[in-house]
Amino acid sequence: MIPAAAQPISVTRALTRSLLPVAVGLGLGLGLGQVVPTGTYAEKILFDIGINIILAVSLNLVNGFTGQFSMGHAGFMALGAYASIVVTYYGGFALFGDVGCHLNAQGYGLYFTSLVVGGLVAAAAGYLVGLPSLRLRGDYLAIVTLGFGEIIRVVLQVSYAVVEPEEMATVDWWERPLHLGKSLGFVHQGAYNSLSWTYAAVVLTLLCAYRLRESTHGRAFLSVRENEIAAEAVGIDTTRYKVNAFVLAAFFAGVAGALFGHQLGTGTAARPEEFNFMKSFEAIIMVVLGGMGSISGAALAAVTLTLLTELLRSVQDYRMVSYALLLILVMILRPEGLFGTRELWHFLRRRRP
Numbered sequence: 001m002i003p004a005a006a007q008p009i010s011v012t013r014a015l016t017r018s019l020l021p022v023a024v025g026l027g028l029g030l031g032l033g034q035v036v037p038t039g040t041y042a043e044k045i046l047f048d049i050g051i052n053i054i055l056a057v058s059l060n061l062v063n064g065f066t067g068q069f070s071m072g073h074a075g076f077m078a079l080g081a082y083a084s085i086v087v088t089y090y091g092g093f094a095l096f097g098d099v100g101c102h103l104n105a106q107g108y109g110l111y112f113t114s115l116v117v118g119g120l121v122a123a124a125a126g127y128l129v130g131l132p133s134l135r136l137r138g139d140y141l142a143i144v145t146l147g148f149g150e151i152i153r154v155v156l157q158v159s160y161a162v163v164e165p166e167e168m169a170t171v172d173w174w175e176r177p178l179h180l181g182k183s184l185g186f187v188h189q190g191a192y193n194s195l196s197w198t199y200a201a202v203v204l205t206l207l208c209a210y211r212l213r214e215s216t217h218g219r220a221f222l223s224v225r226e227n228e229i230a231a232e233a234v235g236i237d238t239t240r241y242k243v244n245a246f247v248l249a250a251f252f253a254g255v256a257g258a259l260f261g262h263q264l265g266t267g268t269a270a271r272p273e274e275f276n277f278m279k280s281f282e283a284i285i286m287v288v289l290g291g292m293g294s295i296s297g298a299a300l301a302a303v304t305l306t307l308l309t310e311l312l313r314s315v316q317d318y319r320m321v322s323y324a325l326l327l328i329l330v331m332i333l334r335p336e337g338l339f340g341t342r343e344l345w346h347f348l349r350r351r352r353p
Helices: 011-035 041-065 073-096 105-133 139-157 165-170 195-214 216-226 228-233 238-261 277-290 295-311 313-333 344-348
Strands: 186-188 268-270
Touching: 011 195, 041 073, 041 195, 041 216, 041 238, 041 277, 041 295, 073 105, 073 139, 073 186, 073 238, 073 268, 073 277, 105 139, 105 195, 105 238, 139 277, 195 216, 195 238, 195 295, 216 228, 216 238, 228 238, 238 268, 277 295, 277 313, 295 313, 295 344
Parallel strands: none
Antiparallel strands: 186 268
16 A cells, blocks of 8 residues: 555646746735835835845845855846836837836736846846856855846946937947946836835745745755765766756846836936945845844844844944844854844744654
């Protein structure tokens, strides 16, 4: 007789187990957008929390799953933000004849396309940066990724002013190829984002990260983290898996940037200084605080640090001092982070007698 644990699972049950978390998560995300009033301080905080969760979980794919150390994650976020804004700005003019925000089927279709484009542009950059640099290890990799993030920020700062769509026919594109607003940022009216979009992306990011870690590819990532030499000895192409993790992390960082660049408001803008080294450092703090390799830990740390930032806004000059003290305490009291490599439900699960 086949033991209960070894009995095959029916297709219906397997689909239910796979799709139910997605449906519940998306339902909660859509409901949140309907409950919280627009234009309020609470909505702004929830926006920041959702975007930081995506950013922290995506960085955890590299720093936590494969054990590498990337310090330029804000660069991918910047690429996603600017690429998505270009799509909604100039694509909106091509579809509607203006650059305003059109809350209809075509407008939301354009916005969804911009999210995908932002993620793909960031992923392409992740591949170009990761393929040569992930052959490095330790401090060398950190320096390379830090330099990449700063290059992106500087290029955005020296780009040309945004071209009005009506003037596109007169612009000499081969002489002035970058029209992204310089240091003032890309100012636009296409504020399509809402809490529903943001938390739908949060749910999909969390589920993709979890499914990835439980798959054979995710186990290969973890083997690279535990012992890269042993992983190579058993036939795992460590460079390929590190590049794959880097590309996936860059994709979700690009989606976070696209959501950030389209937040609700009149005359919103994506500015280069929003994606400086400190943004990358904040994401690193979230991953280290939550636990290297813990998905729920990174998400909880993102929530905690976002709320802590708002509580310390009155003493903003001492915010980084607070971050440093927090990291020192974590390293002394719990060097593996809040959850280590485990998840929240591992602590909540009842112990078997």
